[in-house]
Amino acid sequence: MIWGRRALQHVKRFKRLPFQPEGLHRCMSAATQNLVVEMDGKSGVAVVKLNKPPVNSFNLEFLTEINILMEKLENDKSCRGLILTSNNNKIFSGGLDIMEMYNPQPDRLAEFWRTLQGMWLSLYGSRLATIAAINGHSPAGGCLTALSCDYRIMAPGFTIGLNETQLGIIPPFWFVESMINVTGQRQAEVCCQKGLMMTTEQAHSIGLVDDVVPGEAILERAHNEMKNWLKVPDFARQLTKRQIRKPTMDRLIAKRDEDIQNFVQFITKDSVQKAMGVYIDQLKNKAKK
Amino acid sequence: MIWGRRALQHVKRFKRLPFQPEGLHRCMSAATQNLVVEMDGKSGVAVVKLNKPPVNSFNLEFLTEINILMEKLENDKSCRGLILTSNNNKIFSGGLDIMEMYNPQPDRLAEFWRTLQGMWLSLYGSRLATIAAINGHSPAGGCLTALSCDYRIMAPGFTIGLNETQLGIIPPFWFVESMINVTGQRQAEVCCQKGLMMTTEQAHSIGLVDDVVPGEAILERAHNEMKNWLKVPDFARQLTKRQIRKPTMDRLIAKRDEDIQNFVQFITKDSVQKAMGVYIDQLKNKAKK
Amino acid sequence: MIWGRRALQHVKRFKRLPFQPEGLHRCMSAATQNLVVEMDGKSGVAVVKLNKPPVNSFNLEFLTEINILMEKLENDKSCRGLILTSNNNKIFSGGLDIMEMYNPQPDRLAEFWRTLQGMWLSLYGSRLATIAAINGHSPAGGCLTALSCDYRIMAPGFTIGLNETQLGIIPPFWFVESMINVTGQRQAEVCCQKGLMMTTEQAHSIGLVDDVVPGEAILERAHNEMKNWLKVPDFARQLTKRQIRKPTMDRLIAKRDEDIQNFVQFITKDSVQKAMGVYIDQLKNKAKK
Numbered sequence: 001m002i003w004g005r006r007a008l009q010h011v012k013r014f015k016r017l018p019f020q021p022e023g024l025h026r027c028m029s030a031a032t033q034n035l036v037v038e039m040d041g042k043s044g045v046a047v048v049k050l051n052k053p054p055v056n057s058f059n060l061e062f063l064t065e066i067n068i069l070m071e072k073l074e075n076d077k078s079c080r081g082l083i084l085t086s087n088n089n090k091i092f093s094g095g096l097d098i099m100e101m102y103n104p105q106p107d108r109l110a111e112f113w114r115t116l117q118g119m120w121l122s123l124y125g126s127r128l129a130t131i132a133a134i135n136g137h138s139p140a141g142g143c144l145t146a147l148s149c150d151y152r153i154m155a156p157g158f159t160i161g162l163n164e165t166q167l168g169i170i171p172p173f174w175f176v177e178s179m180i181n182v183t184g185q186r187q188a189e190v191c192c193q194k195g196l197m198m199t200t201e202q203a204h205s206i207g208l209v210d211d212v213v214p215g216e217a218i219l220e221r222a223h224n225e226m227k228n229w230l231k232v233p234d235f236a237r238q239l240t241k242r243q244i245r246k247p248t249m250d251r252l253i254a255k256r257d258e259d260i261q262n263f264v265q266f267i268t269k270d271s272v273q274k275a276m277g278v279y280i281d282q283l284k285n286k287a288k289k
Numbered sequence: 290m291i292w293g294r295r296a297l298q299h300v301k302r303f304k305r306l307p308f309q310p311e312g313l314h315r316c317m318s319a320a321t322q323n324l325v326v327e328m329d330g331k332s333g334v335a336v337v338k339l340n341k342p343p344v345n346s347f348n349l350e351f352l353t354e355i356n357i358l359m360e361k362l363e364n365d366k367s368c369r370g371l372i373l374t375s376n377n378n379k380i381f382s383g384g385l386d387i388m389e390m391y392n393p394q395p396d397r398l399a400e401f402w403r404t405l406q407g408m409w410l411s412l413y414g415s416r417l418a419t420i421a422a423i424n425g426h427s428p429a430g431g432c433l434t435a436l437s438c439d440y441r442i443m444a445p446g447f448t449i450g451l452n453e454t455q456l457g458i459i460p461p462f463w464f465v466e467s468m469i470n471v472t473g474q475r476q477a478e479v480c481c482q483k484g485l486m487m488t489t490e491q492a493h494s495i496g497l498v499d500d501v502v503p504g505e506a507i508l509e510r511a512h513n514e515m516k517n518w519l520k521v522p523d524f525a526r527q528l529t530k531r532q533i534r535k536p537t538m539d540r541l542i543a544k545r546d547e548d549i550q551n552f553v554q555f556i557t558k559d560s561v562q563k564a565m566g567v568y569i570d571q572l573k574n575k576a577k578k
Numbered sequence: 579m580i581w582g583r584r585a586l587q588h589v590k591r592f593k594r595l596p597f598q599p600e601g602l603h604r605c606m607s608a609a610t611q612n613l614v615v616e617m618d619g620k621s622g623v624a625v626v627k628l629n630k631p632p633v634n635s636f637n638l639e640f641l642t643e644i645n646i647l648m649e650k651l652e653n654d655k656s657c658r659g660l661i662l663t664s665n666n667n668k669i670f671s672g673g674l675d676i677m678e679m680y681n682p683q684p685d686r687l688a689e690f691w692r693t694l695q696g697m698w699l700s701l702y703g704s705r706l707a708t709i710a711a712i713n714g715h716s717p718a719g720g721c722l723t724a725l726s727c728d729y730r731i732m733a734p735g736f737t738i739g740l741n742e743t744q745l746g747i748i749p750p751f752w753f754v755e756s757m758i759n760v761t762g763q764r765q766a767e768v769c770c771q772k773g774l775m776m777t778t779e780q781a782h783s784i785g786l787v788d789d790v791v792p793g794e795a796i797l798e799r800a801h802n803e804m805k806n807w808l809k810v811p812d813f814a815r816q817l818t819k820r821q822i823r824k825p826t827m828d829r830l831i832a833k834r835d836e837d838i839q840n841f842v843q844f845i846t847k848d849s850v851q852k853a854m855g856v857y858i859d860q861l862k863n864k865a866k867k
Contacts, residue, residue, distance in 0.1 A: 004527045072489075150482065165814035173821055180822075185759045186785055189822055193728065193815045194807060207475055229483060233564070236454035237482045243462055244469070244478050265626075275811070439771065460813045469736075496764055518772060522853070525743040526771045531766055532751055533758070 024270075034062055035069055036058050036087055038155075044080035045226055046073055046108035046128075047219070054096030058141050060108065061114040062097075070122040080230055082126065083222045084149060086135035089215055095140030098283075101267050102276050113263045116141070117256055120174060123148040125249050126240045129229035133222040135215050139163050139197060140171075140284060147178040150229065150241070153222055154210070155215035159197040160208065166195035168275040170266065181248060264280045303365035322560050323351055324358055325376055330508040330521075334515055335362055335417075340376035342349040346459060347430050348411030351386075352404040359411040369519055371436060371540065372511045374422035378504055381421075384429030384518070387572075390556050391565050402552045405430070406545055409463060412437040416527045420517035424504045426484060428452050429460075436467040439518065439530070441497070442511055444504035450495065455484035457564040459555070461548060463541045470537060472496050601732040612640055613647055614665055622658035623804055624651055624706075625797070629665035633672030636719050636860050638686060640675075641693040647698040658808055660704065661800045662727060663711035667793055670710075670736070673718030676861075679845050680854050693843045694719070695834055698752060701726040703827050705816045707807035711800040713793045717775060718749075728807065728819070730786070731800055733793035737775040738786065744773035746853040748844065750837060752830045759826060761785050 034052035039045075047251040048069065050056040058066075073079045085091045100112045123130065123145065138146055138160040146152050146160065154160065162179055164171040171179075171192055180188040186205045190196065203209045213221040229237065252259065266272060322342040328334075337358065339345040347355075350434060375381045389401045392439045412419065412434065420437040427435055427449040435441050435449065443449065451468055453460040460468075460481055469477040476495045479485065492498045502510040518526065539546065612630040617623075626647065636644075651657045664670045676768040678690045701708065701723065703771040708727040716724055716738040724730050724738065732738065740757055749757075749770055758766040765784045768774065781787045791799040807815065830837065844850060 002492070048692040077522055151479065165810045165818055168814050170814050170817045170821070176818070176822060181478075183475070184473055184762050184785075185822065188759070189759075189819070190788070191728065192822070193810065193818050195814075196811055207473075210479070221298050232454045232482065232484055233457040234483075236459050239459045240476070240481050243459070244465060244474065244481070439766065470767075472764070473762055496762075499768070515737055520773065521743045521773055522746040525746050525748050525773075528748045529754070529771050530767070532748070533754060533763065533770070 019030055023257070037069065039079065041078060043223075043226075044078055044230070045083060045199060046079050046081070047083045047085065049085050049087040050093055053088070055091045056086055056088060056142070057094040057097040058116065058119075058220045059097035059100050060115055063112070063119050064130060067115060067118050067122060070119070070126065074122070074127060079128060080234055081129040081131070081226045082149075083131050083133055083226060084145065085219065085222070086136050089135050089155075089157075091136040091142075092134045092138040092139070092160075092238065093142030093143045093145060095144075098276065098280060100257045102280060104267065109264050109267060110138065110260050113260045114256070117174075117252060117259065120144065120148055120178075123244055124134055124178070125242065128236070129237065131229075133218045133225055134158070134160065134209065134253040135218050136282065140167075142173050144178060145207075147175075147182055151210050151225060153211040153213050153218055153225065154200045154203060154209040156200045156212055157215075157217050158200055158201070160203050161191050161195070163195040163197050165193060166197075167279055168272060172263065173255075174248070174259070177248050177251065179208075181245075219260065291488060302319075313512055322470060323354055326358065328368065330367060332512075332515075333367055333519065334512065335368050335370070335374060336372045336543060337375065338374050338376040339382055342377070344380045345375055345377060345431070346383040346386040347405065348386035348389050349401045349404055352401070354530075356404060356407050356411060356512070357565050359408070359415070363411070363416060368417060369523055370418040370420070370515045371438075372422055372508070372515060374508065374511070375425050379447075380425040380431075381423045381427040381449075382431030382434060383426070383429045384433075387565065387569060389517075390423055391562065393556065393567060395557065397551055398553050399549050399557060402549045403545070406541060406548065407462075409433065409437055410538060410541065412576050413467070414531065416523070416530075418526065420511045420515055420518075422448070422507045423449065423498065424507050429456075433464050433467060435498075436464075436471055439442050440499050442500040442502050442514065443489045443492060443498040444507050445489045445501055445559075446504075447489055449492050450484070450486040451481050452484040452486050454482060455486075456568055461550075461552065462544075463537070464539065466537050475485065588650070592784045609617065612643055615647065617657065619656060621801075621804075621841065622656055622800065622808070623661060624657050624659070625661045625663065626661055627665040628671055631666070634664055634666060634720070635672040635675040636697075637675035637678050638690045638693055641690070641697050645693060645696050645700060648697070648704065652700070652705060657706060657757070658812055659707040659709070661709050661711055661797070661804060662723065663797065663800070664714050667713050667733075668736075669714040669720075670712045670716040670738075671720030671723060672715070673720045673722075676854065676858060680851065680858060682845065684842055684846065686702045687842050687845060688838050691838045692834070695752075695830060695837065697724065698726055698756075699827060699830065702823055703820065705812070706840075707804060707815065709800045709804055709807075711740065711796045712736070712787065712798050718745075719848070722753050722756060724787075725753075725760055729788050729803060731789040731791050731796055731803065732778045732781060732787040733796050734778045734790055735793075736778055738778070738781045740770050740774040741773040741775050743771060744775075745857055746850060752837075753832075755826050755829065756784075759823075 036051045040048040045271065052062050073082060082232050085272040096116070100109065131151045131153065132146040132149040134146050134152060134154040136155070137158045140163055143160050143162050162171045162175055164175070176188060179192060183191065183206050191198070198208065200212055204212050211221065211225070325338040325340045327336040362371060380465050385405070389398065420440045420442065421435040421438040423441060423443040424437050425444070426447045429452055432449050432451050451460045451464055453464070465477060465481050468481060472480065472495050480487070487497065489501055490496065493501050500510065500514070614629045616625040630640050648748050651660060658754055669827040674694070678687065709725040709729045709731065712730060712732040714733070715736045718741055721738050721740050740749050742753070754766060754770050757770060761769065761784050769776070776786065778787065778790055782790050789799065789803070805807040
C-alpha cells in the first residue's frame with residue numbers, strides 16, 4: 001500500500017495532539033509526492049522515503065508534509081513502527097533549506113522554525129518504534145532527524161553530523177541535547193563545536209549510529225531490527241520511551257516561543273545574512289564546476 | 290563468621306535511618322536462611338549470597354530480610370565493603386517475584402513496592418563499597434540490584450538486562466535512571482525499550498558490567514577488586530559516592546508515594562493481570578517440559 | 579612574541595568580567611615568570627606553558643597569575659585559541675599546592691579556593707578553543723585543569739586522575755561534574771571514588787583523553803588539532819560551547835560561597851590536618867630517598 005497525495009486528500013480533520021504539528025490547517029491541500037510511504041498492514045511497519053529532489057532539504061512545505069504524515073501515522077492504530085529513509089541513495093537529507101533562512105520574511109521564518117520544532121517533537125516523542133536507515137549524507141537537520149529516531153543504521157561511504165557551526169549558525173539547544181543523549185557530552189561538545197561531518201565509521205565509533213550496513217542491504221536490516229522492537233508490547237515500549245525522553249522534550253516545550261524568537265533574531269542579523277550569502281555563492285560556484 | 294538466623298534474633302531494635310527499610314518492625318522474626326553472610330572481620334568485607342531457591346526471586350519477605358541485613362551492615366562499623374553474589378551458580382536473581390504481582394492484595398502490593406524502593410535506596414546509597422559478583426542470570430530486579438552496586442563483575446555464559454517491557458511492564462524511572470547512569474542514555478533507551486536480555490559479553494561491551502571473569506574465579510576477583518576500593522579512606526569514598534548518587538536518589542525520595550501508587554494502579558489493571566496470567570502459564574508449561 | 583613579567587607590568591586596569599578572577603587587584607605586581615606564553619599573532623594561538631618548579635603546583639599566587647593571563651587572553655581580540663602545556667616534560671601539574679591546605683590561615687585558604695574556582699570558571703567557559711597538551715603527570719588539580727579544556731592530548735608514560743580521595747580529600751562537585759561530562763557517570767563514579775591515577779592508555783580508553791601522542795610530537799599535534807577548531811567561525815563555536823557548559827558553570831556560580839565554606843570547614847578539621855601531615859611526611863621521606 002502506498003500512501004501519497006491522494007490518500008491525504010481524503011483526510012478531513014486531525015484530532016489535536018499534545019504537540020500538534022503547526023501549519024496543518026493551511027497545508028492540507030499541499031502535495032505529498034515528496035514522501036513515498038509504504039505501509040505494510042500486516043507488520044504495521046511504515047517505510048517513509050524522503051523524496052524531495054535534489055537533496056531532501058527541509059523547507060516549510062516539506063516539514064509540514066512530514067508533520068501531517070507523522071500525525072496520520074500516530075493516529076493509525078495499525079501502524080506500530082516507522083523506518084525513515086531516503087529515496088535518493090546518495091543523500092538522506094541535506095538538512096534545512098538554506099533558502100528559508102536567506103533574505104527571509106520574518107513571519108514565514110518563525111513558522112518555518114515552529115514547524116521544525118513540531119517535526120522534532122513528533123519524531124522524538126513518537127509512540128512508534130522509529131529506525132533511521134541513513135542511506136546517504138546526513139548533515140545538520142538531516143542528522144537531527146536521524147538523532148530523533150530510536151535506532152540508526154547507516155550505509156558506509158557517507159557523512160553525518162551537526163555541522164551548523166561550519167556555516168556560522170549555532171545549533172539550537174535541542175539539537176545539541178539530542179546529540180548529547182546519543183553520544184554523551186564529551187563527543188557532543190567536540191562534534192557540535194567543530195561542526196564535524198563524520199564518516200559512517202567515525203559516527204559508528206562514537207555511537208552516533210548503531211549499525212553499519214551496505215546501502216543495498218540497509219532496508220532489509222532495518223526491517224529485521226524493527227521485528228525485535230515490535231516483539232515488545234507497544235504500550236510498554238512507548239511509556240518507557242516517553243519516560244526517558246520527556247525531560248528533553250519538556251525543555252523545548254517550555255521555551256518554544258523563546259527558541260523561535262532567538263532563531264529569527266539570529267538569522268536576520270546582517271552579519272549572519274552576509275555569511276550565508278557567501279556560502280550560497282560558494283554552493284553556486286561549486287554547482288557550476 | 291557466618292551471620293544468619295540466630296544472629297538476627299538477637300537484634301532488638303534498629304536506629305531509624307534516613308531511608309529506613311520498611312517492614313522492619315513486623316519482619317524482625319522472619320527467618321534469614323535466605324541470605325548467607327560471610328563477614329571477614331579482618332578485611333571488613335561481607336560476602337552476601339542470595340540463597341532463596343529456586344531463583345532468588347524477590348518477594349516481600351526476602352526483600353525485607355535484605356533490608357534488615359543492609360541496615361545491620363550499614364550500622365556495623367567494622368564492615369567496609371559488600372560483595373553481593375548468589376549461592377546458586379546459575380542464577381544471580383530472577384528479579385521480582387511475579388507472584389507478588391499476580392492477583393495481589395493492594396496493601397501487600399504497596400508494601401512490596403515500598404520495600405523494593407527501600408532496598409534500592411539502601412544499596413544505591415550504601416556507605417559500603419559494593420561489588421556485584423554476578424555468577425548467574427540476572428533479569429529485571431536482579432539487574433537493578435547489580436546496577437545499584439559500585440562495580441559489576443559477571444561470569445560468562447549468562448544474561449542480564451531490564452527486560453520488564455518484554456513482560457508488558459514498564460520499568461520505573463529509577464530502574465531506568467540506574468541504567469542510564471551506568472550505560473549512558475542511548476544504550477539505556479535501547480535496552481529498556483526492547484527489554485533486552487544481554488549476554489555477559491554484550492553487557493560488558495556497553496559498560497553494563499565492568500569486568501568478565503569465569504564463575505569459579507569471580508569471588509576471588511571481587512575480593513581483589515574490593516582491596517582497591519578499600520585502600521581509599523572510607524569517609525572520602527563515601528562522601529564522593531553520595532555526592533554523585535544523591536540527585537538520582539532524591540528523585541525517588543521526592544516521588545516515593547506517587548511511584549507506589551503508579552505501580553499499584555498499573556499492576557492491578559485487568560489487561561496487565563491478564564498478560565501476567567498468560568506469562569505465568571507459559572512458565573508453568575515450560576517447567577513441565 | 580613572549581608575554582611575561584614585563585608585558586603584564588604594563589597592564590593597568592582590567593575590565594570586570596562576569597566571572598572576574600579574584601585577587602587580580604592585589605596581585606597585579608606579582609611576577610609571572612611562572613608562565614611562559616608564546617603568542618602567535620598570525621594564527622591567534624597562544625601556547626601557555628606552566629613553568630613553576632618543581633611540579634607546577636597551584637598556590638594562590640600561581641592561580642592568580644593564571645587568572646590574570648586568562649583574562650588578558652580573553653580580552654585580546656587577536657587571540658582565538660589556547661594550548662595549555664607544561665614547561666616540565668615530566669609533570670603537567672602536580673595539582674593544588676598541599677602547603678596551601680596544611681596549617682592554613684582561614685582567610686588565605688578561602689581566597690585560595692575562590693581563585694581556583696575562578697580559574698576553573700574562566701577556563702571551562704573560555705571563549706577560546708582550548709587544548710590541553712598533557713606532557714607529564716597530571717593528578718588532582720592538574721587533571722581538573724585538563725578536564726576544563728575542549729580537547730585533551732596526552733603523552734604516553736604518564737598518569738592522570740582525580741585522586742583526591744586517596745589523600746582523604748573529597749573532590750568538590752564541580753571537579754566531579756567536569757569528570758562526568760567527559761567520561762560519563764559510570765567511569766566518573768569509579769575514578770573519583772577510588773581516586774584512580776590512570777595511565778595515559780587507561781585514560782584514553784575511558785575518553786578522559788582524546789588522543790595519545792609522544793611527548794616530542796605533542797605540541798605539533800596540538801597545533802594541527804587547533805587548526806581544525808579555528809576553521810569554525812569563533813562566535814558560533816563559542817556560543818555552542820557556552821550553551822553546553824553553562825548549566826555546569828551555573829551550578830558552581832550559584833553555590834560559590836557555600837563551596838568555599840565547605841572547603842574551609844573540611845580542610846581545617848583536625849582529622850584532615852592530621853592525615854595531611856602524615857602524607858606530607860611521606861612525601862618528605864620519599865624525597866630524601
